[in-house]
Each structure stands twice: as structure tokens, then as C-alpha cells.
Amino acid sequence: MKSFEQMSGLGRAAASTLLMLLLAACSLEPTYKRPDSATPAAFKEAPVSATTTDAAATPLPASEAGTWKTAEPAEEAHRGEWWTIFGDSTLNDLEKQAADANQNLKAAAARVQESRALTQQARADWFPSFDAGFGPTRERLSPASQFLPNDTHVPTQTLWRAQVTAAYEVDLFGRVSSNVNAARADQAQSEALFRSVQLALQADVAQNYFQLREFDTQLSLYRQTVTLREDALKLVERRFNEGDINELDVSRARNELATARADAVGVARQRAASEHGLAILLGKAPADFSFPETPLAPVTARVPAGLPSALLERRPDIAAAERAMAGANARIGLAKSAFFPKLDITGAFGYESTTLGDLFQWSSRAFLLGPFAGTALTVPLFDGGRRKANLANARAKYDEDVAQYRQQVLVAFREVEDNLSDLRLLGDQTREQSDAVNASKRAEHLSQTQYQEGQVAYLDVIDAQRQTLQSQLQLSHLAGTQAVATVNLIRALGGGWGDVKADVGSGDGAQAQQVAKQ
Template sequence: MNKLHIVSSLMATLLLVAGCSLAPTYEKPDVNAPSAYKETPQQTLDASEAGTWKTAQPSEEMLRGEWWTIFDDATLNDLEKQAQDANQNLKATAARVKEARAINQTARAGLFPTLDAGFGPTREKFSPASQFLPADGNVPAQTLWRAQASVSYEVDLFGRVSNSVQAANADTQQSEALFRSVQLALQADVAQNYFNLRELDAETDVFTRTVQLREQALKLVQKRFTEGDISELDVARAKSELATARSDAMTVQRLRAASEHSLAVLLGKAPAEFSMAANPLKQVTVRVPPGLPSALLERRPDIAAAERAMAAANARIGVAKAAFFPSLTLTGSGGFESATLGDLFKWSSRTFLLGPFAGTALNIPIFDGGRRKGNLANARAVYEEDVANYRQQVLVAFREVEDNLSDLRILEGQTATQDDAVKASVRAAQLSRTQYTEGAVNYLDVIDAERTVLQTQRASVQLQGTQAISTVNLIRALGGGWGDAMPKPVAEPSLAQK
């Protein structure tokens, strides 16, 4: 009775510690987020936001909405929908989410007992010694029929199973956050490629007008040469400028073709299946409110993924620690057993077994050559790595927002200045052509003036393209849609549809 009492006390103690987690208490590390972005002009900050700290709350799953509709471009809206439905990278990422969910389901199965059933005969022969018979005793072979069910359950001592489930949950959430990150990157890439294509259309438009002007200039020069007013040198120079303009226009056409092919792949199409009509870019005037830096930690899906990886690594420290402590597995079986199939399901044929068929129910680790110690050290090192990766990801996110804020702030003034340069160069070219016709200047002055016009016009178009792409980059850096600036919030499509 004393031994039974000791065993019962030990089992009761083990059951009391079941589910007790050995994982460290998980807390997000401090990242020292600033109270405001450096590159945001102070006068544009909302009075309610300026200098106000907002504690970040997990909201990476918030509905992002169709943020690209703020550009009010029906073509872009259609392209984004096509990419959402057919992009292969997005489909692959959705499949990885399904993989993570399946692994999570496997891990959660450890919280429940396993139940098996079986039926069949067993042919066996016992030795005389096992039956307490003389050595020459004859024990005939026999066939036993069994119909049994068995159950097995690992008691969650020290939280090994629950921590494994927590790690799998965090892995699944990380995979879902990475899906949203890929989705956001795809949306931004489509918008950037689209605006780049339209920028090249605008450059093509500039070259078309330039070639027309050079053709007119060549006719004028040839006429003056025919009349004997100028030498053949001016004619050669005019032909050279015309040919150069045509060649540069072909370069832009080549770049446009490559950009169109890239956009086709983003839409999940072969380049041969996609073409887009020319549509010169107009200046994008959308202004994006960046909000508070602390909100960035909520919005960015890549930051959410890094944080979930950190949580999973923290839970796996608990799994590694639990390996140092005893494990308890409860097993049992019951059913029917008989020498003949006809007697198998009689009440007198019932049988049961409590406890493991082999080994012991309670296993206590004693020596493994340092394997468990190494596993624990590895789990802690992985967690430290994930903490560093998380903090680095936050720093990169802040830098990306600041970069695009500064780009847009500077571009706003630069585009206005470049417009002035375009107007001045056009006026200078008009004056130089007039003076050349009157014989006041030579043709080199006209060439220089026309080259300046082309350069300033191309620079103006490129700045408009850069401004549009920087706006998209800022939205991407902020994690997608934002606040009241979202015109049409919609539910995120289910992963099963990807």
C-alpha cells in the first residue's frame, strides 16, 4: 500500500504540473520609434497627431482596401484586379499559407489523444519455460483472434505540447503576414510598372514633337542652302540632329517594350498576350498622410511577419526546456480476444490492458551526450537572431518611409522649377530660330537651344514619373491603405481563391 500511495502521489503531482509552460514570458522588444517622421513638414502634421505617442496595436490583418483607386485611373484599377487573380507568385505564397496551416493542424493534434482500432488473427507459440512447464513440455501453437481499440495520450507536462502548438500558431500567422506582404508588393509593382510605362509614353510624345521640329528645321536649312545663303555644313548638322532624335526615340520605344513585358508577367500573362495603348503620364498630385511612426509597426505586414517569427522562436525555447523534464504517456487498449473467430465477440472474450505495451509510461531523461543542452542553446540563439531581424526590419521600414517622404517633398519643388526651365528653354529656342533666319546667329546656337529644350522636357517628364512612383513607394512603405484616405475599403479575398 505504501508503494501504491507513493506512485499515486507521484502521478498526482505530474498531473498538477501538466500544461505548465517553461517558455520565457514573451514581450515585443523595444524599437525606440520616434514620435514623428523627420521628413514630414511640421506644418502638415495634424494637430491631434503632432507630438502624440500612440502605442502600437497588432493590426497587420486590417483591411487594406483598394488603395490604388486614389489615383482615379480606371486602367490601373483593371490591371490590379488582373494581377490579384492571376499572378503566379501570389498563388505560390497562398499555397505556402496552406502548408503552414496544415502543419499547424498537425501540431494541434498533440493536444488530443489518438485512438486506433484493429482486427485480425495472431499465430503464436509459447515456450515451455514461460508456462512453468518442464523443458520437454509440449506447448502447442495457437491462433488468437483479436478485435481491439487502443488509446494513447501524452500528458502535457511542462508545456512541451502547448508550446509546440503556440510555435505552430505563430508560424501560421507569420506565413499569413508574408502573404499580405507579397500581395502588397505585387500591387505596388503593378502600379509602378504602369506609371513607368506611361512615363515612357510621355517621353515618346516629347520625341515625336522633337522629330517634327527637326524635320521642319532641316527643310528650312535645305531651302537656305539651295538659295546659297548658307554652307552645306549647316545641312549636315541638321540631318545629324534629326537622326539623333530618331535614334533616341527608338531607345525609348525599346524601354517601353521591356516595361510592357514586365507588366504582362505581373498580370500572370505571357508578353505576347498583353499590350497596352499609349497614354502619356499626367502629373500625380496625390498627397499621402504618413501618420505616426508607431502606427507603422501595426501596418507593415513584413514587420508583422518578423514579430511572429520571434514569437515562434520564443515558444520553441519552452519546447527545448521541457526536454530536460519527465514525459508521461498514458496508454490503454480493450476489446475481445479468443482462440476462434466464432467466440471472438462473446462477453467472456473481453480483455483490456492499461499501460504501455513496451517500455514505460513515465520517461525521465538522464544522459544524452549534451543533445538537449545543444537544442536549448540553439533555440535561444534563434530567438536572439529573430529579435535582431525584427529590429532591423523596423529600422528599414522607417528608412523607407523617410526616403519617400523626402523624395516627394523635394520633388514637389523640383518639378515646379523644372517647368520653369522648360518654358525658358522653349522661349530661347524660338528666339534662336528667329535670329538664325535673320542671319544674326549661326546654326550651332540653334542646335544648342533645341537640345536644351529636349533635355528639359525629358527631365520634366521623368520627374513626373519619379513623383508618381515615389507616391506608390510611400504607400507601400506605410503598409498599404491608410485611414480616411481610403476611398473604397473592401474585404481582403480569401486565400482559398488565390
């Protein structure tokens, strides 16, 4: 039968163990709640009803057009290959090349791997660490340590040891858990930033592609203009040789022809720079990439105006800002835990002997339970205000991240409104500009006819030709701007929508995309 002292000792041990478990379960981390942000009831620029060329996207009823709820990032949702709504196989191929070879995307994928490694490193603190060691120690103890007179001779000796050591920090007051939560939030933020880089790359490729084709349209217009100016110069020279006009008209015709050729060279220079930029996005050297000249056709794809709020919620930059808040919240708990005791449990077991041959004898076994140096339980007393300053810093960082999150949401609202208004007004402007092109062509035809009949001066013909060219260039620019605005709206909404499916690619780009899904 156990003695009363034994029973009391077991009770105290059990009580101590229970107390440590309770303290380990007690976290000082504040309860995280996503802060509210100002949200309008509907998009101001969203039309009441809309149609779309994308069969996968279903327009909302007019009563629900443009409405949405509070933004709650859901960046894990699959967005699909949104650029396929343009029905352009060349663009589809360029997007795949960029996903496979773009270096910025590879760097973002590497940052995701870094964050995952840091999370695993933080999680390791939940478990004890074990180390094994073997080797001799040459030592001479002092007489005082052996409770001998000061003049006693203590011989020097060699002590061989082979032992396993263990160390474990009890998760008192949630210090380890808060650190893990912060690392997990950082990892989620890194993955959201990867998706942001990925979406930005996809949008940049599409925008650069449409801009390049806009330059091709302008080059085509300038070639047509040069041909017309050459024909006009021949006409003027013939009339000059016949004595119908003076040399001034000939000089004017030659000036207009040279100007058109110079302007064409200027557009070609801009096109070359745009082509080089597209090559870099595709992960290629400009010398290894050439894009055939392809004039831009008007973009007919339309993003549904009655967009559900889930599209805005999936913006990866908003998700990254929200995860930054979660990490800052966890670090407040980590800073608070520094005010409370810290418990480290250590121990060692193995063999030690004065001779190597007797090292692994059973009688040579030894163990140590407790700290190798210092104490197991450390209680902070005074540090000159360091812990208080760290806690104030953690709280201020959280407040900063809250403000940045709300600002990011507002920026997202503005970007959606900007591009909705761009598309709406660009449609009206394009229709008016088409009328202007038709009117200028008619005026040019009439001026040429009247000049041949001697009714108007050649200056009137030049003016009409200039108006026609400028109207056509402006219409071409509007077409390019409309295509880019469509891409920008999709980017502002966080990518694709509806049930659009994406095929899994191959190579490094597919691996980078897989990083974001895991």
C-alpha cells in the same frame, strides 16, 4: 464499508491525478514580451502641415505632425484599396487583375494554408488518438515464457484479434502547449508574409504602371522632336538650295533627325520590356497583354504628412518579424521540456481468440492498460549534451529574431524618411525644372528666328533644340519618379490609411485576400 487499504489506494490515485494535472499546467515557456526598439519622437522629413486630395484621410494638427508611438504591429487592420487615391480607373482595373491572377500571390496563399494545417497537426497532440485493428497472429511461445521445462513442446497457434487502441501524451511541463504556441506563431507569421506579398504586388503594379506611362510621355516628346527636326531639315535644305548656307548645316540637320529617331526607338524598347513586366504581374503571358499608349499626367495625390503611428504599425513585414520572435520564444519552452519526464498513456480493448468463429464471444474479451512496450513514464538521464545544445540553439534563435525585428523596424523608419524626403525635394525640383523647360523653349524659339534671319549659325539652333528636349525629358522623368515615390511611401507605411473602404472582389484573388482576413 471500505477498508483502510482501499481508502489509501483511492487517496494515492487522487493525489497522483492531481499531481499530473498540476504538472500539465506547468509550462516552461518563457513569458513572451515584445522587445523594445529605438524609436524617434517624430519623422525627420515630415512637413509641419500638409493637405491631401483624399477625403478619407484627415491631416493632423501642426503640433502633432509626424509624431508617432512605439511600433506595435497591427497588420489585421483593413487597409482599403489605397491606389484609388490616384483617381485612375485603369490602375484600379490593373490592381484587380493582379489580385485575381498573380501566381506569387497564389503561392503565398497556399503557404498560409500549409501553416494552418501544421497548426492543426500540432493541436491534435492535445487529444488522444484511437485506432482499430483486426487480423490473425501466427505465433509460437517459448517454454521459458510459459514457465515450462526447456524440452517441453509448445504448439504453434493462430490468435485472432479485434481491438481498439488508444494513446495519449500528458502535457507535462507544457511540451505539447509550447509546440502548439510555436505552430500558431508560425501561422501568424505566414499570414503576415502573405499580406507583405500582397502589398508588394499592389505597389509593383502601380510603380510599373506609372513607369510605363512615363515611357509613353517620352515617346510623345520624341515624336514631337522628330517632327520639328524634319521641318528644320526642310528649312535647311531649302536655304542650301538657295545658296545661303553650305552643306555642313544640312549634314548636321540630318544627323539630329536620325539621332532623335534612334532615341525614340530606344525608349520604345524600354517600354516593351516594362509592358512585359506588367503582364507578368497580372498573371498573363506578354503575348496576351497590350497596354495602350497613355502619356503620364502629373500625380496630384498626396499622402498626409502628419501620419499617425498606427500606419507604420501595420507593416506586414514587421508583424512577420514579431511573430517569428513569438515562435522562437515558444520553442525555448519546448527545448526546456525535454529535460523533464514524459508520460504516455496507452491502452487496448477488444477480443482475441484462437478461432475466428469464437472471436466476438463475450468470454473472448481482453484489455491492456499501460504501454505496449517500454514504460509509460520516461525520465531522461544522459544524451551526451543533445538537449542542452537544443536549448542553447533555441535561445540563440530567439536572440537572432529579436535583432532581426529591431533591424526591420529601423529599415521601416528609413524607408518612410527616404520617401518623405523624396516627395518634398521632388516637388521643389519639379518646379525648378518647369522653369527650365520654359526658358529652353524660349531660347529655342529665339535661335530659330535668328537663324532664319542669318544672325546665328545652325549649330546654335541645334544646341537650343537639344536643351529643350533634355529639359522636357527630365521633367517627364521627375513626374514619373514623383508618382513612384508616392507609391513607395504608401508601401513603407503598410498600405492605406484612414477610413478607406475596399470592395470584396471575386475569383482567386478575392479568395487569397480572404485567407489573410481569417
